[in-house]
Amino acid sequence: GATSAAADGGTAGADGAVLPPGTGPDDTAGTARNDAPVAPPGDGAADDGDDRKMPAAEDGGPAPRPPPDAAGGGGRGPRPNPRYDSVRHAIVTNDGARANMIRLVGLKSLFSRQLPKMPKEYIARLVFDRRHKSLAILSADPSKRETDEEIIGGICYRAYPEMRFGEIAFCAVNASQQVKGYGTKLMNLLKMHAVGEGIEYFITYADNYAIGYFKKQGFTKSLQMHKSRYHGYIKDYDGGTVMECYIHPSIDYLRIPEVVAAQREFILQRIRHLSKSDKVKYPALPAGFADRHVSGRNRDVARALAIPGVIEAGWTHRDLLASTRRAKDADQRKSALRAELLAIVSKVSEQQFAWCFRDPVDTDEVADYLDVISDPIDLKTMERRIRRGDWYKSKQMLHVDMVRMVENCKTYNDRGNSYYDHAVSLEKFLPTIFPKRMTEG
Template sequence: MTQERSECTEDEARKSNVDVQELKTESLPKEKVDGSSTCGIYVQSDTQAPPPCRQAKRRRTSDSAMNENVSETEHREEKERANAPESVADEFNVPPKREKPAVIEERTGLIQFRVVTNDNKPESLVILTGLKHIFMKQLPKMPREYITRLVLDRNHWSMAIVKRGLQVVGGITYRPFPHREFAEIVFCAISSSEQVKGYGSHLMNHLKDHVKDVSPIKHFLTYADNYAIGYFKKQGFSKDISLPRSVWVGYIKDYEGGTLMQCTMVPRVRYLEIHDFLATQKRMIQARISSFSRSHIVYPGLDVFKQGKKDEKRDITSQASKVEMIVQPNEVPGLRESGWTPEMDELSSRSKRGPHFAVMRHILVELNGHASAWPFVVPVNANDVPDYYTVITNPMDLSTMESKLENNQYETVDDLVKDAQLVFDNCKLYNPASSPYAKCAVKLEKFLYERLPQWKQAAGLAV
């Protein structure tokens, strides 16, 4: 009995010990237990666990105090969550977006973003060495000595994604020019095993916010190869360089075969919160549209389509069934509110083409396809024949006839034939009878009047 109670006491004490550790961890303001921080600053926690309890009385006292502290902490946190929105998105009731693994891993402390330079500190050199190996592996065409020289250059800074144990999985090396208000991104790479977690975009957002906070830099410039152009476009970079050449020429490194791209940062935008910002903006625009639009209102369906049972046999061809299925447009909910008027139905029921459009279209196709139609396809060029429009006051050609037909300017076939006759008469008036143009007009005119009765008869028109 004594042995069982002793084991139970030790087990419960160990459980109490773990719970107290978790309570102390939750009471920390921002820093992670493993030494990481959401802002990329490494903070080592020196919180130590209390010694194990071995007496039942002390265990009960510890459990009671712990439960009171936990209840008080949970009550305070619930009250804060209920009274204050956590973000702008919560304030405007924007539905949360599914977070990328990179965001979740940073929040849980699996990764952190470290800004380092060659300051001769051992930790910085370890991170820069790991970052150098990432660049060498992901950029095989770049000389190794060149990568090493730039990463370790004291004029360059690097933002690295670091896991526990200073394991580098990606990063960006850049050179700032504060007096020129721009920075050059020299290298950017993520480990191949980590490229599906959204590290690249999250890293760039961190870099933008960091550079804006610590310097007057407003622009990024970089030379991107063909494989990286798509990535940089997604991060807001463009091939259109708006920065004056006098600002950056001679300062950045020129790479053969690379494409120069620029990104101009928006001062008031927090890029790590860009999703909430855009979602809130979209919601406000939709709310503004809904204030004077009715497109968001959903009306119930028509009951007329629900009548009858599936097993009922109905003669849908009967007049009674047809009458039952008739629905007046003004009875459809929301149709009149959308701006519908009876005149709209009349306009939509009108035929866009005349009754003789098909036959007239066929006549024009036949005329254009004739071997003698080439002088009459387009209007006469006044530059080639300066006095033509002085002699011919009412010109006509086949392309003009096609335009008039498409615009419903011919009511009957005879109207079309009159314009065709005008083409022939103008040609014979301006050109001598022995000219090739006049001969073409005679041949095409003969062809038209020989085939016209057949075309009319095929269309059911009086000959």
């Protein structure tokens, strides 16, 4: 079904923030509202899909299921991992057990709260549907056991065992627990569970605000799965983007940073073994070599010295060389600052709670905005100023604009408003990308 995700935000590859929005104007803090409709996640073949026959592999059906020990798949559970062992999680189904029923109610409340554009009755129908499962991250606080507050985040999905794929319906993390990496942990735990279930692909319909989150979790808009394999099992929606993720049976999704680091170190070791660059030594260049060698930067200096009157005015080769070097260094510093500031704006924009800060407020839609906010600012305006090259002279100036954007949002929106909450999330995120001296006080 069409997925509107609201999971935790952060940086990719470092167990950091992943906050897929998908939230509507009633649950997000920001500078502009967006009331575009979001299609509800479908239950696919909830009524008639179970009677379908699986097409042959040559007709676009799934490949034959590998044996249980093939490539580390077939029921392989997560290996011990300090970063995940402390995370309480559970697969929750409507099996009638008291603990599961309480958790299903908590998941329904979470999805309804974080995804306000989804009809509550529809959320309840899918969450309590016996063909759907949910992976929930649970609070370690004993006082929250058997309450709604025990649920930190969850993903509701339906597996189609014959077709070896699963459809993600809902994905959300409690607003009070966002920017802590739970969005990434949630998806990685689901992928490891999927390996044990024999799921080869996850597919979902993502709204515009959830696409960034799913991209970070390995989903792509370029589908490898043949359409005949999932067509008729899930519903097509206007306004949503279908995305899929291949679940590789031999990848330990709980140890991706360690695996990448090990691969990088292996490559570097092989380079060190084959390379001779550290063994070749040359004698030092003679004194004054740079002044005598007319090439590159020295060629420009030589041309300047050839102009009548330059030498007579007291200019030397060394003076001109130093002058051009200073100019070049200044250009390099300016380019480096520009690249750094663009990276900061891009990093903020990638956070899913920042969707409402990406564009200027539509004053036609929010008519009184300029009456309340005298100095509006947004991420697109910041990026335009950076690319122009003559606005920001330091990171401090960009930080001032970021703080002003947060304050504008908190000023216009009342405390408790979802836009206000997203402004608070952005405020908490800024110290992670700016030096401590800028964010203190």
